[in-house]
Amino acid sequence: MDLLQSSYAPDDASSPEESAAASSPDSSPLRLPSKSAAPTVDDTALALSAAASASRPLDPSLHLVAFNPTADQLWAPILGPQHPHAPISSASGNRNHKLGHVEDAAVLPFLFDEQYNTFHRFGYAADPSGLHIVGDAQPQAAEADTVYNLAPSEHKRRRLLAKEDNQEEPLPPEAKNPASEEWILHNKQSPWAGKKEALTAELTDEQKQYAEAHAAKKAEKEARGEGKEKAEVAVKSTFHGKEERDYQGRSWITPPKDAKATNDHCYIPKRCVHEWVGHTKGVSAIRFFPKYGHLLLSASMDCKIKIWDVLESRTCMRTYMGHSKAVRDISFSNDGTKFLSAGYDRNIQYWDTETGQVISTFSTGKVPYVVKLNPDEDKQHILLAGMSDKKIVQWDMKSGQITQEYDQHLGAVNTITFVDNNRRFVTSSDDKSLRVWEFGIPVVIKYISEPHMHSMPSISLHPNSNWLAAQSLDNQILIYSTKERFQLNKKKRFAGHIVAGYACQVNFSPDGRFVMSGDGEGSCWFWDWKSCRRFKTLKCHNGVCIGCEWHPLETSKVATCGWDGVIKYW
Numbered sequence: 001m002d003l004l005q006s007s008y009a010p011d012d013a014s015s016p017e018e019s020a021a022a023s024s025p026d027s028s029p030l031r032l033p034s035k036s037a038a039p040t041v042d043d044t045a046l047a048l049s050a051a052a053s054a055s056r057p058l059d060p061s062l063h064l065v066a067f068n069p070t071a072d073q074l075w076a077p078i079l080g081p082q083h084p085h086a087p088i089s090s091a092s093g094n095r096n097h098k099l100g101h102v103e104d105a106a107v108l109p110f111l112f113d114e115q116y117n118t119f120h121r122f123g124y125a126a127d128p129s130g131l132h133i134v135g136d137a138q139p140q141a142a143e144a145d146t147v148y149n150l151a152p153s154e155h156k157r158r159r160l161l162a163k164e165d166n167q168e169e170p171l172p173p174e175a176k177n178p179a180s181e182e183w184i185l186h187n188k189q190s191p192w193a194g195k196k197e198a199l200t201a202e203l204t205d206e207q208k209q210y211a212e213a214h215a216a217k218k219a220e221k222e223a224r225g226e227g228k229e230k231a232e233v234a235v236k237s238t239f240h241g242k243e244e245r246d247y248q249g250r251s252w253i254t255p256p257k258d259a260k261a262t263n264d265h266c267y268i269p270k271r272c273v274h275e276w277v278g279h280t281k282g283v284s285a286i287r288f289f290p291k292y293g294h295l296l297l298s299a300s301m302d303c304k305i306k307i308w309d310v311l312e313s314r315t316c317m318r319t320y321m322g323h324s325k326a327v328r329d330i331s332f333s334n335d336g337t338k339f340l341s342a343g344y345d346r347n348i349q350y351w352d353t354e355t356g357q358v359i360s361t362f363s364t365g366k367v368p369y370v371v372k373l374n375p376d377e378d379k380q381h382i383l384l385a386g387m388s389d390k391k392i393v394q395w396d397m398k399s400g401q402i403t404q405e406y407d408q409h410l411g412a413v414n415t416i417t418f419v420d421n422n423r424r425f426v427t428s429s430d431d432k433s434l435r436v437w438e439f440g441i442p443v444v445i446k447y448i449s450e451p452h453m454h455s456m457p458s459i460s461l462h463p464n465s466n467w468l469a470a471q472s473l474d475n476q477i478l479i480y481s482t483k484e485r486f487q488l489n490k491k492k493r494f495a496g497h498i499v500a501g502y503a504c505q506v507n508f509s510p511d512g513r514f515v516m517s518g519d520g521e522g523s524c525w526f527w528d529w530k531s532c533r534r535f536k537t538l539k540c541h542n543g544v545c546i547g548c549e550w551h552p553l554e555t556s557k558v559a560t561c562g563w564d565g566v567i568k569y570w
Contacts, residue, residue, distance in 0.1 A: 117147045233303075235322040235349075237356020240315065244354075252317060253336065253354050255292035259311070259553060266509040267556040268526050268536050269570035276308050278316050282563030285329055285505075286547045289336045293552045296559060297339060298567055299327035305341055307353070308567070310551075310559075320356055322349050329370050333380055340383065342368035348385055350397060362395050364402075372416045374439070384425070386413030392427060392437075406442045408435060414503065415459045417468060419482040426468060426486075428456040434470070436486055446486045457503035463512040471506040475499055477517060477527075494527045496534055505547045510555060518545030524560050524570075540568055 096102055107128060119125035122145070124135035177183055203211065244252050279300035288310075289295040295317065296308045305320040305327055323343035331340045338359065341349050348362040348371055367388040374382040382403075383395040392413055394404035411430030418425045419436075424445070426436050432453050436446035458471040461482075467489070468480045477494035481487050497504075497519040504518040514535065515527045522541040527534050541562030551557040558570045 114146050114148055121147055233322060233324045235358045237321065238319045239317070239356070240319065241309075241313075241317045251354050253289075253295065255289070255294050256311065259292045259294060263555050264511060265555065266511045266513055266550070268514065269538070269556055269558050272540075272568050272570055273557070274314050274569040276314070276316070276567040276569070277565070278306055278308075278319075279304065279565045279567075281326075282543065282546070282565055283561035283567055284327060284546060286549055286559055286561045286567060287330055287332055287339075288549050288552060288559070290332050290334060291336075291552060293554070295336070296549075296567070297330055297332065298561060299330045299341060300565070301326035303327065303343070305330060305351075310569070314569075318356055320351055322351075322358055323347065328368065331371050331373060333373055334375065334377060340371040340373065342371045342385065348383070350383075360397060360400060362397075362400070364389075364391075364393055366391075369412055369414055370416050372418070375418055375422045379422075384416050386416055386427060386429075388412045390429070390431075392416065394440075404440060404442060406437055408442075408444050409433070411455075414455070414457045417459045417461055419461065419465065419468070426459065426480075426482075428459055428470065430455050434480070434486075448480070448486060448488075458505045460506050460508055462508055463510060469494075469506050469508065469515060471499060471504060471517060473500050477506055477515065492529075492532055494532055497523070497525045502544050502546065504545065505549075507548055507550055509550050510552055516548050516550070516558065518548050518560065518562070520544050522562060522564075524548055524558070538570065540570075541566060 105128065115125040115128075119135055122136075124133050126132075127134050172182060241252055246252075276296075276298070279298065279302055281301040283298050283300050285299045287297045289297070294309070294311045296310050297305065298308065299305050303321070303323045303325060305323075307317050307320075309315055309317050320341070323341065323345050325344035327341055327343045329340075329342045332353075333339060337353050339351050339353055341351060343349075344367055346363050346365060346367050348368050350359045350361070351357070352359055362383065362385070364387060368385045369388060370386040372384045373380055374384070381397045383397055385393050385395070387393055390407060390409045390411060390413065392406035392409075393402055394406070395401070396403045406427075409427065409429040409431055410433075413427055413429050415428045416425055417427075418439075422439065424436055424438055426434060428434050431449075432455050433447065433449035434456065435444045435448070437443070438445055454473040456470040456472050456478075460469045461467075462469065466482055468482055470478045470480060472478050475495060475498055479489040479492040481489060494515055494517075497517060498521060499517070499519050502520045504520070506515065506517040508515060508529075513529050515529055517525050518540070519525060522539060522543055522545050524538045524540045524545055525534065526536045526538075538560075540560045541564050543563035545560055545562045547561040549559045551559070559567060560570065561567045
């Protein structure tokens with residue numbers, strides 16, 4: 001390193017004069033003068049073009065500009081002749097319409113229609129760009145109305161309605177509580193529901209003439225008794241027996257003391273022993289007097305209900321007349337002293353069997369298809385009715401009020417059958433389903449519906465209360481269990497008869513050994529319960545055999561009814 005330093009070190013022997021001479025400018029190398037290699041261009045034409053474009057006016061109708069105009073050019077006033085009545089173009093700005101510059105604006109359709117119609121009707125409207133009035137401002141200052149303001153007559157009508165509401169009788173304190181029954185009786189809708197308001201329009205002369213002609217035609221029809229349902233039929237009853245009470249003072253409905261079951265074993269009937277003829281139209285239902293069967297109640301399409309003696313004279317004892325249309329169903333109370341009747345006149349009547357008086361009448365405005373009383377002795381005042389509006393309605397006959405509604409069905413309700421010690425009941429409907437309910441609870445606990453199922457218009461309970469026989473409209477009788485699961489018994493199926501389209505009644509013998517049913521050809525069929533084998537077929541009626549009942553005491557006798565108006569005793 002020392003050698004390198006010594007080799008590059010300046011020579012100490014050189015004198016200061018020599019170093020000064022080496023650093024003088026005269027001793028540096030000579031430099032040449034710089035020159036530009038770009039050619040000389042004449043920019044006179046470019047300057048003239050820029051000056052021309054700056055002085056050229058901008059056409060406002062152009063959509064494309066080939067140069068970059070300045071701000072002064074863009075906002076300069078339009079040159080040229082002006083319309084004598086047009087506003088100054090500089091004040092109105094650039095136009096995109098012959099009447100000015102149109103801009104997009106968001107306006108509610110209701111407000112636009114309101115101001116549009118108000119301007120065409122009253123001559124003024126609100127300026128959407130400010131708080132000014134467009135058009136004639138004098139009427140607006142006097143009235144300040146739009147076309148949507150209510151007319152004075154409507155204001156007067158509403159004031160009168162409010163005054164009438166204030167003049168209503170004060171309600172009891174209980175009726176102000178929405179959770180009480182009094183509130184339900186006095187209110188048809190929630191107190192928070194607003195009242196419907198509607199504008200009243202006056203009728204034109206043509207409409208008035210039409211209304212008067214229609215009213216005159218309606219009055220003429222009512223005078224002839226047409227176009228309107230018959231008024232309520234006067235309830236009356238006719239007794240046909242010899243005397244209503246015997247020498248001991250006993251009523252004619254009192255069962256004989258010697259009436260008792262002679263044999264617990266039932267037999268198939270063989271021949272007809274009696275015919276009851278009295279109805280002028282088809283008989284729709286028959287019911288034996290409970291436990292004893294010494295009387296037979298029948299309902300007919302001739303609007304009448306008759307009760308017949310079975311054991312002695314076998315004549316009609318009393319006729320009950322209270323329905324204005326055909327009677328659909330009847331049902332005895334447990335002791336037989338009262339019975340229910342349901343008619344196509346949409347009324348349910350509760351009759352006294354002995355006197356023939358109507359104790360009470362119930363109606364919802366719909367046709368009742370089936371009526372039943374709760375079989376419990378302490379609940380004989382509770383009525384259940386299957387209606388045509390898909391509901392099962394429950395009444396308390398003591399108060400006459402509806403206490404419950406079961407509304408899960410999708411079709412008219414056809415049958416009501418109590419099971420499980422009357423704690424539950426099974427209903428069938430036109431919706432091709434069976435539903436099981438807890439009594440008093442409007443919730444289905446079991447829903448039975450299959451794609452292959454048909455409607456079941458008749459259901460009967462087996463004497464041992466463990467099975468249900470359901471008449472299916474696909475010409476078979478199906479058996480369901482009444483236990484918890486309500487399963488179909490696939491091993492028991494009764495078929496062979498033709499019932500498609502008819503609500504033929506299915507029933508059991510008192511000992512449960514036989515199943516019987518009418519059919520659409522007028523026959524009554526008997527099957528063995530255990531083997532499901534057909535025992536016998538009786539040709540009973542000329543038309544449909546709609547009903548059949550087994551006598552509760554005379555174990556080998558059966559009553560049938562049909563659409564030929566005849567009741568036969570076999």
